[in-house]
Amino acid sequence: MNFPSGGRRGFFDQRSEEDIKKEVERSQKAMNDVFDQAALFAKIDSAAQKDPSLKKENNPEMQALAKVIRGELPLMIEVNSAEDIKAAIKWVAERKLKRVIFSGVAEGWRVAEEIAKAGIPVITGPVLALPTRASDPYDSRYANPGLMHKAGVKVALRTSSAEDARRLPYNAGFAAAYGMGKEAALRAVTIVPAQIFGVDKE
Numbered sequence: 001m002n003f004p005s006g007g008r009r010g011f012f013d014q015r016s017e018e019d020i021k022k023e024v025e026r027s028q029k030a031m032n033d034v035f036d037q038a039a040l041f042a043k044i045d046s047a048a049q050k051d052p053s054l055k056k057e058n059n060p061e062m063q064a065l066a067k068v069i070r071g072e073l074p075l076m077i078e079v080n081s082a083e084d085i086k087a088a089i090k091w092v093a094e095r096k097l098k099r100v101i102f103s104g105v106a107e108g109w110r111v112a113e114e115i116a117k118a119g120i121p122v123i124t125g126p127v128l129a130l131p132t133r134a135s136d137p138y139d140s141r142y143a144n145p146g147l148m149h150k151a152g153v154k155v156a157l158r159t160s161s162a163e164d165a166r167r168l169p170y171n172a173g174f175a176a177a178y179g180m181g182k183e184a185a186l187r188a189v190t191i192v193p194a195q196i197f198g199v200d201k202e
Contacts (some may be wrong), residue, residue: 003088004028006079035095039063041194046070046092071098074197076123078103080132082110089118100149101196103158106132109144112151121154127171145188146179156193157185 006020041062042100067073079088079102087165089201092100102108105124108115113120129141137143157175159168168189176185194200 001031001075001077003077003084004031005079005084005093008088015118021093034065035069038062038069040162041071042066061087068097068099074101076101077101082107085111086114089114089120092120104160104167105148106141106144109140109147111152112148115148116152116172121156121192122148123156123158123193123196125158125171126149126164126167127157129175130165134199139148140172142178143189145175145185149180149188154192154196155180155184155188157188 002023041057041059042065044054044057045063045066048050064073068075069142076099077088078091078197079085085102085108085171088102090120100120102115102120102122104187105115105122106129108122108124122144125141127145131138131140145155145157157172158166159171161167172189175188176182180188191200194202
């Protein structure tokens, strides 16, 4: 799920602050409406599983989200800016979602302690990328995984590109060199993602 973003999409984004705010509010309402429906569907689905005589609607989308509501499946939330990450942490807590994974998390280093406190694992990357803000240090994206790891966040790495998956070792190499360390970077592309998805015992 892409979390509603209050940031600009780039230098070409000519929307006014008011337009951005309205768009975020619309997206948040749509997101909450879907999860309200999913919560209701999960209750009905759980009741129908206990009592086969009850009829239930065949709705694949809601059946998948019901598993998220019950904590049987993790919900992956793509979120990148510091303010959006904080908003996503608050939303997850309000929804009482049991299994959540943040992906992207480009500005995780700015709010690493908040992510660690929430106990939400992250799959971050690409590491080989430009800083999100012109005022950031040139190596902020390289150091991002290491800073989150040191704050106590469970961190896995990704390239965020199907055709560039072969560059994952280079992303891990930069993360290792810019503060994550070799062992943690190796774990971030092997056992840690397996732990995040609950398949480490396999």
